[in-house]
Amino acid sequence: KGAMLRPVSGKIVKSYGRGEKGLTFESRSEGSVLAPYAGLIEFSGPFKNYDNVVILNVGDGYFVLLTGLNKLFVDSGDMVRRGEPVGDMPAGDSSELYIELRQNGSPVDPKPWLAPEDVKSG
Numbered sequence: 001k002g003a004m005l006r007p008v009s010g011k012i013v014k015s016y017g018r019g020e021k022g023l024t025f026e027s028r029s030e031g032s033v034l035a036p037y038a039g040l041i042e043f044s045g046p047f048k049n050y051d052n053v054v055i056l057n058v059g060d061g062y063f064v065l066l067t068g069l070n071k072l073f074v075d076s077g078d079m080v081r082r083g084e085p086v087g088d089m090p091a092g093d094s095s096e097l098y099i100e101l102r103q104n105g106s107p108v109d110p111k112p113w114l115a116p117e118d119v120k121s122g
Helices: none
Strands: 012-014 023-027 032-034 039-047 050-059 062-069 085-088 095-103 106-108
Touching: 050 085, 062 085
Parallel strands: none
Antiparallel strands: 012 023, 023 095, 032 085, 039 050, 050 062, 062 095, 095 106
């Protein structure tokens, strides 16, 4: 816990709980989206009712789901380092990135896992 990199710069506008299974960040237009952990890209692309989705397998039954991206820089099967760009946010005033942390298929509150905002990739 406390080591998950914030995937975008910006404030949290929706938190885990009360029907929310993850966190929603307000992001700057066309901002970079970073891998919060090192891991294997299990899925990258459009999915069901979502636009672009990235699912990152970080091991020990944990997966990170990212939605709200415009451009994707990764493909399924790619290995990424913590802090590596995985995509960009869309252009516009109200770009939001949704992040969900799952352990063995069940959502987990990602907030305790987040690193302090001043920690950079490594």
